[in-house]
Amino acid sequence: MADLDKKTWIQKGLSGIKQLGIMLLLFLVVSTAVDLWRGKDIPTQDLPHISALDLDGNLVDVMAMSQEAPVLVYFWGTWCPVCNFVSPSVDILSNYYPVVSVAMSSGSDERLAHFLDDKGYTLSTINDKQSFLAREWSVQVTPTVMVFKDGELAHYTTGFTSLPGMWWRMVFA
Template sequence: MDKVKVSWFKKVMGWLKQVMLFMAFAIVITGLVDVWRGKDIERDNLPDMKALSLNNEMVDVLAMSQNDAVLVYFWGSWCPVCNFVSPVVDTMSAYYPTVTVAMNSGTDEQMKQYLQHKDYSFDTINDSEGLLAQNWSIRVTPTIMVFKEGELKFYTTGFTSLPGIWWRMLFA
């Protein structure tokens, strides 16, 4: 009986080791991809991100980030990956200041209907012509940025998990 328990334990530990190695490899690769994709993002002389949200409130991301980390999410209603990331961002918006920028996703009324249909509560700027995204050199959706004290602390593109966003916000 003891040999069976030891054998089972060794198999489980071997499996855990493989999972941990895979996760470490994935973190390194995604980090390198983020660095490569973020090479065009200005980090020193950041453009303004002041705009009117769909709630008719003036949003100033750099001013908001002076006291707290702010999550900024560039996305599109047409983006398939955003369908997986948007619910995560919506969850984070309950805990952290969050501003989303809907790129080329329709009129204000269409966006309001879309957000209501999806039951998203995050604050959204409708960038219907993609000018704000262009000003920020956003070429990939989804794109997530974390700002703190007026500085861009983290930048990532593509699929991002809840723990991935949470860790970025925590360490900003």
């Protein structure tokens, strides 16, 4: 009887693993399809140049930076609820990779700097007060994460993304 229970338990465990694998594969396919649909307006050729001063007064030139290493560009807003979950991961990633954040329609430099300080974020942040850069890049969903390598857009995703997801995009850029 004990052998039968053990065999049944193993079969149920394998069945559960198979179901989990199918669900993860389905999630990956749907997530990729949604990313492609939401990002259909993001240019991939003749890319606009991202060159601006960050809140610390440093000139940030994403295309030049990407010649040395992959650069993650994070379009977000202080008003974006999903960004509250993604921003901490982006900040962690900025300790290991070049990261430039573009805060869309998030108020004055002082207000934005106060927000970043309150959250403990150390990101290089461009204040895109009127969302000029976002419109130039056809960013319509926040957050949007782009990875540039050698002056080219290597990866992008919109909406929620995890730290491992961003990390993998940086590794494979």
